[in-house]
Amino acid sequence: MSVTIYIPIIRCPRLKRLALPDNFMLEDDLLIPELVGRWRDLEQLEMETKPSSFLEMIAVIGRNCSRFGRLKVRGLIGKEDAKAIVDCLPDLNHLELSKSYLTKEELVAIINGCRxxxxxxxxxCLGLQVDDEVVRSASRIKCFEHEGSKLLDDYGYETDESEQQSGFFYW
Known part of the structure; x- marks a missing residue:
């Protein structure tokens, strides 16, 4: 069963694949962890934007969704996010973080933690330049796609920790 949502999915306890739009409201965002906890058969989740409840949602998926294997999300992927992915979803098969703000440090942590x-x-991705070290780390992954990722934004400004810490990210 695949759904592109709005909230009738609450009544689908056998839901396997879910794609969430990027225009849900804050109260819907905060409900995601509770809803995900009901879908024990969930295998795949796609989100156009990273919800504010991302860390809690990942923890709930890790505890309740034993078949979960695919995650697609866009947004600011910080140290806590990378750690949550590694700690809660170590058996992940497919991960897509395209068009996210992501640094080499977070990417390598995910590669090393999600074996x-x-x-x-x-x-x-912005904030990321894939170099030889990253390619070597990812060599065991059958399909590693990283084209178009760069350290600089379109205006030539370097990305740095202060941008990442602020929580503001525009694509």
Missing amino acids: KLERLTVKD
Whole structure:
């Protein structure tokens, strides 16, 4: 069963695949962890934007969704997010973080922590330049896509920790 949502999905306890739009309201965002906890058969989740409840949601998926294997999300992927992905979803098979703000440090942590990754996509990310070290780390992954990722934004400004810490990210 695949759904592009709005809230009738609450009544689908056998839900396997879910794609969330980027225009849900804060109260809907805060409900995501509770709803995800009901979908024990959930295998795949796609989100156009990272919800504010991301860390809690990942923890709930890790505890309740034993078949979960695919995650797609866009947004600011910080140290806590990378750690949550590694700690809560170590058996992840497919991960897509394209068009996110992501640094090399977070990417390498995910690569090293999620040892069952078969597909990793980080296309068009900002704050990330894939170098030889990253390629070596990802060599065991069957499909590693990273085209278009760059350290600088379109105006030539370097990305840095202060941008990441602020929580503001515009794409």
